Every structure is written in structure tokens, then in C-alpha cells.
Amino acid sequence: MPNAATSAHPTETPALDAIIIGAGLSGMYQLHCLRDRLGLRAQVLEAADGVGGTWYWNRYPGARCDSESHSYCFQFSDELLKEWEWSERYPQQPEILRYMNFVADKLDLKRDIRFKTRVTGAEYDAARNVWHVSTDDGGRFTATYLITAVGCLSTANVPQIPGLESFAGKAYHTGLWPHEGVDFRGKRVAQIGTGSTGIQAAPVIAETAGHLTVFQRTANYSVPAHNAPLSPERKKELMDRIEETRRVMRSTPNGHPFQIVDRSVFDVSDEERRRIYEKQWEVGGLQFRAAFRDILLDKKANDTAAEFLKDKIRSIVKDPKTAAILADIDHPYAAKRPPIDSHYFETFNRDNVSLVDVRSDPIEAVTPTGIRLKSGAEHAVDIIVFATGFDAMTGSLIKLNIKGRDGLPLAKAWEAGPRNYLGIQVSGFPNMFTLTGPGSPSVLCNMPVPIEQHVEWVTDCIAHMRKNGIARIEAKPEAMDRWVAHVNDAAKATLLPEAHHSWYLGANVPGKPRVFMPYAGGMARFRDICNDVAAKGYEGFELTGAERQAAAE
């Protein structure tokens, strides 16, 4: 990277208005907004050879969205909504990838996306008020605005298990799945991890594997998805209710198309509560937690849901020892991202599936032939599937090697955990916007909703800057401090921090600071806060006019 203080740049005019890093949902929509609404010169840089982000990389068996298909798509355009038809209640990865290509083609986005181009560094040049971005193919780009659209769950977390490099079989991480697929037929497969991904993958792997051994460190709840094809009647109903769905999604704390019922767990009798949980179990999916308003707020209320779900595990899984390990859950229900499944617990009733508790007997090493536990027990396998999650929310941003004013690395600014304002801007990094960054509601929501909100807010902000001759926007340190405190308070008002092994806290990556990263105050509230900030002239941001900028140089 050029040193901002000393390097001479041949051209004084920035070649681009904006560089957007990533061509997932957020990068695609940001490009559309900046290019087609504001008329700016925007370029997307994308490491993959296609659009899709998460849905490009996560091609593991069983990969599908846990949001219902009609809500997991852009809402900003009726035309896009009406021209696309989902086939199932929960769309599979290939269908979502097709949808994203449909959107990219429809909006003619691909001509401004440079594929197979990985960003290796970005540095703010204070003298010229531009960002210089370098890429792995030797590319150099300069732009006024730097917008990261790298997703929250895109840096694979492969545990550094001693001996892994000696493994003679094949090892795969679910988030970096080979495009040609993996043939499990007749193979002995180890799956490490039982989060949302592992719970989706295990039943599908078990269908063809010779034997599947699931290595579970933290037992997890799951609710059946009850996935099914969408009938023509249901498709029509969803189409007729576009407006209503959109209204609900914008008003709920998590951006899903269902309301949380406004009643306490303790407003009803034990019998009535049981009946309600049974009904929610039949409805299936993430909606289970919406049965009462206090499930994620009050431990005693949560216990009722947790006990119901543990009972379900014990009733489904036939072997009592396996059932006991699966139901030995140490955190409140939904304090970790709650998985939903298609026959996950039933999978443990198959003859070719076994469960290993690596909480009581941890994995000690990978050997050339399999996995060895601390007790000395050996599990011979041909394939290891790491469903071990991601260096979430901060990993992909830090990896970009971003340097702000005076060469301050983002990694240094976030040494003790992420600090920003509204999840979108970091003091010391002017004109840089982090879409769905830590401190935003993002991962606690149905993602397209926070994505659209963040992109639209950034677009309005940039439009405001250009209209008013503002050269630079930067979060004030005190606004950032207040936001970080507010994010902490919002998390503490819930049971979310009680899941000590959660990636929300960075606990899944050794050495990562334990900071609750997403904003738990709810999407609707977040939207109001952001709108209010903008209405008050971007309160909490330092806005520098072009003249002041020139005088300062």
C-alpha cells in the first residue's frame, strides 16, 4: 500500500466515487443504489467468480435458509418480488443463488462487479480524502467512499487441532464447500459442530454416508422447519399479501414476517402453555420463539420453552444415552442463534449415525486415520466435515487490512473488540461504511431487512453529503462510546449473553475478545435511531465541508 503521507499519486481526481467490497445481497443492493439512484461511479470487488456472498460459498449438504423464502429476498422492488417465484417454504442454497443471479441480471449489476478479485488492503489518504484499495491481482483503486459488504459470517473458523495436516483423508469446512460436491457414499464421516449448519448438514450426510459420527461440544436446541413445497394457493396468498408482509417485517424486532405474541409465559396456565408450545412446534421454524414476549428476557420464562424442547429431544431419540447427551443443553433457548431442522434428532435413530460428546472428552488430535480424543479413544474416518462456524462479524473486516487516518489499522482500533457508531462507522476511518457491521442488528434478524435499511441509510447519507458539499463524514469518538455502551446495555437486557460459547460473543474463536457484537435492541428501534440521527443532520458524526477540507490540507 502507498504511504498516504509520502506517496505521489499521478491523478488528482478519484477514479471512482465508491468501492464496495463484496457481491452478496448487501453489496449488490449498494451498487444498485449508488449507481442507479445517485448516478455515482461505483465498483464492486468480489473474491468469488459469481455473486451470492454467503450463498456462493455455503454449498454444504442441506444448506438452506432458515428464513421463509417470501421474506428472504429484496423488498425494495415490487417488480423483483413479482417476477420471482420461490418453490419451497425454506429455499435451498442453489435456489437462493439463482435468485441472486436473477436480481444481478435484472438490475444489470455484473458489469460493475470485478469478480475473482480479493481485496488485500485499503488505506485512507487524508491529504486527498480518498481511499486507496489494493487487490490480490495487483489492482489499485481509488475512491471517495469505501463500503464494506463482506457479510457477518464469511470467514471460516477451522479449529487448529494438532495433527490436522497429517490427516490422510479429506477435510472440508461447510463455508468453503467444493462446487463439485462431496461423495459420502460408503465413507466414514466425522462431522464436528452442531450449530445451525451442522444441524442442517447431518441428516443429509447420513443419507449416503457409510457411517456418520457427530462430534458435539455444545448441545443445541432445534425446532423442525416443516419445510415443504409451496402450493399454488400459498404462492398466490403470499403474492397477494406483499404489502402486509413488508409492513410486518419492518415493524418486528427481528425482521421476520411474524409478530411476537404480546403475552407473558406466566399469563397462561401450565396446560395452556404446553398447548401453545405444541402448536408452535407444529408451525415450526424460528417462529417458535415468538409464542411469548418474555422467552428471551426472563430466565424462568425461558426455562419453560427449554424444558419443552428438551422433552421433545428425549421423545424423538430412541437411545436414552444419546438423547441425554443431545438434551444436555447449557444455555437458554435462543440465546444462541436457534437452529431449525429437517429431521435432525431423528437422524440419531439411524444405524449408521453415532454421537460423541466432546465436551466431556475433548478432541485432542487429528491423526492420519481419524480423530483422537483426550481419553485416548480413536475414531477412524475417511472424511472430516468442519461445521465449526465463522470468525463472525469482525473476522472478514479485519482480514481486509484496512488502515484509517495516520495508518491506524482497523485490527488495532478493534484490539479489545469492535467499536463503532450505529454499526456503520468507525472513528478514524472517514467515509468508510461497514454494512451490517458489529453493533448493527444484522445477524439477530432476517438478514435482507437490516441489509436494505443499512444500504438505504448509507445511500441517503452520501446523497446528503454530495448535495451539501460535505467532503468527509466520520463518527465522533464520543458518539461511538455511547453506541458501544448502548449495544452492551441492549444485550444485557436479554438472555443472549448467557450463552457463553456463542459466536455472538466471539467465544468460538480462541483469543478473540469477548464482546457481545450484534445490536439486540431490535430492528425497528434501530431503524428509528438511524432515521433520527439523519434527521438531526447526522448527529454524532463530524461532517467536513469541501472548503474546510481544502483549508486543512
Ligand code: N01
Ligand atoms: O456455526 P456455529 P454454524 N471442537 O458457530 C462447534 C448462520 N446460518 O456454521 O458451541 C468441537 O453456530 C461449536 O461448538 P461450541 C446462523 O446465523 C444461517 O453452525 O463452540 N466443536 C458449534 O457446535 C448461524 O448461527 C443459516 O461449543 C467445535 C459449531 O461447531 C451461523 O450461520 C444456516 C469446535 C459451530 O456452530 C453459524 O452457524 C446455517 C472445536 N474446536 C447457518 N469449534 C441460514 O438459514 C467449533 N465447534 C441463513
